[in-house]
Amino acid sequence: MASLPWVAVNTTLHKLESDLRKLPPSSISLDKRSQARTPEKRQLESQPLDFGEALSILKEGNFIDSALYVPLLQECIDRKSLWGTKSFHAHVLKTGTHQDLFLSTFLVNVYAKCGAIAHARKLFESLPRRNIVTWTALMTGYVQNSQPEQAVEVFIQLLEAGVFPTNYTVGAMLNACCSLYYLKLGRQVHGYIIKYKIDSDTSVGNSLCSFYSKCGILDSAVKIFRNTPEKNVISWTTIISACSESGRAETGLSFFLGMLLEGMTPNEFTLTSVLSLCCQVQEFALGKQIQSLCVKFGWEAQLPVRNSIMYLYLKCGEIDKARSLFEGMGTASLITWNAMIAGHAQVMDLLKDDVSSHRSGIEALKIFQKLNQSDMKPDLFSYSSVLSVCSRLAALEQGELVHAQTIKSGFLADVVVGSALVNMYSKCGSIEKASKAFVEMTRRTMISWTSMITAYSQHGLSDDALQLFEDMRFTGVRPNEITFVGVLSACSQTGRIEEAKRYFKMMTKEYRIKPVMDHYACMVDMYVRLGLLEDAFDFIKGMPYEPNEVIWSMLIAGCRSHGKMELAFQAADILLELKPRSSETYFLLLNMYISAERWQDVSRIRRLMKQEKLGGLRDWSWVNIKEKVYYFGSDDRSHPQSTQMYELLESLLEKAKGMGYIPYEILQIPDDSVGEKAGNLIVHHSERLAIVFGLINTVEGTPVRVVKNIGMCRDCHSAVKFFSELTQREIIVRDSRRLHRFREGKCSCGDFGAFL
């Protein structure tokens, strides 16, 4: 963006002003050529066409029927076939049809759409004649090929050439401005639009509306929309998707309602936008109603519509339905593939603690692999989704392969892909590679910074996290509420009470960010770690909203660790009034009462769990070894190497005891699938088995990475610390709450990470 000098911009606008002055007001508004397609043109398009056949005719140097020109070019766009376009171009030159301005303009457009903007430019330069549509096509081409500065440049040139801009040209200019984030320039263009009274033109209004929304000013977009006198379907679609981009899904849905009430018929664009809104706010029932609307209006066969519906099914967890839609799709686009990968990634979140969540991730990797084998190339969306899948799976090997692929394909340069990579390495336990990826980024957004700050914080490196936060502020990037979760949790890890208070104040006063539950949770966590349990209690009581389950469990777990049982019991009573929803919370209380031998309370908890219909938890862990996944449950003996595993485990535990390991009582997690078998006490939780399996089956000295579906208990946490020292191995366990990196007898979580 630096290459566009302000002088040029001002010249443009100055020139624009004088040129627009010469213009009779009526001539700007419409360019007939691009209006609704003429009947004979539509007829051309419906001609049957075999793309391959047509191309081979061209290749052999033979002529093709001119009736096939338009459909062939359209096909080149759809397939992004540069080779096809070139062949066609050659054909046009040979037949002398390049004199046809319509065809030449179309070719400029096709080259641009195939990503060959340089070719488009060359053709443009060589044309003996050009009209405003040709100019506009070139501008649009630059915008679409991420060279908005060039688009502005072309705009200057066309004005200098004495050509009159149309509404389309103004639209392309506004698009260039929003890609440049040139709010100022766009506003000036808006000024001229008003001055020359073309603001009542529907398409100009639509462009402005989309411009403001893309610059993040939804209010202005809404204003423009309301002031557009003759709203068409596009106007409504624009405002609806503007709401979607600004994350204001409810507003978007109400606009949709308004549209229907005004008797406007939605088109396929509208419906796909609305479906995406439904996904955003998880209004799946509404989404299914929209699906019926798609059928009613006859849009259900459109690929984008089918993509949206498939994505909707994934988001509400109906994977089988989504999969059958996917498999039934004759032609899938890259977006179809990406939606499948991203959808599976989100299903992982949906199924959080269940082992099927993991399977969904594996499925996503498989889909990505199939995409690689297909004739389509993954793009930045595919890469960022698949990287997030790798990070959720802690699949380092696969993640590294994807990393290599992003380097090869050049997508690593994208900020989102870069941030996803930082996150992947961090979640896979390698802070070194995460920070390397961060340092190598050429551009950073707030999310990139936040990812890295959070990464340091999760790895227990609070100095680095806080330093980076200061760097971020110094760079002038505005943190959001998630950044502060990272900052505050970094403070809490190392008990920096004063700094935590300062940052909390900074968040609310300087950045006007309303603290949410997670911020309070960080503060409570800090008091608890420091053993300041009364302070924690007071802090909780002073919160502006009702503390949730997580906050109370933290306090209770802390009281347990510090032996302040009276306070723990008091807090437990309050917690139970809240009717906790998670089984984990009940197990925390249950085990606490069992070890305190408060049998009345034990039966009270059991009764409550039955009332709430909360079943057992499954304790699962898995370990990735050479792209294969091995699952383990508590006391699992199903693996052929079991004997060897248990021998190693017992010997490690014995040696640990010699070094001072004192076992806590191991948390009992009754598993529903097994039924309540009396006297079947758990001896080993799943992560221990996964760890020893990893130790046996990986090379000496390399890290072992394990993922666990629920939180680690105190006993396992303490034992694994000794394992890391005894084996001189780095052991990484990612549980449902946080990341534990055990090295030389210490854990990155600072020892207060195990709640149960």
Added chain:
DNA sequence: CTAGGGTTAG
């Protein structure tokens, strides 16, 4: 001029 897919927390 309008659409469908992506990254950050506990």
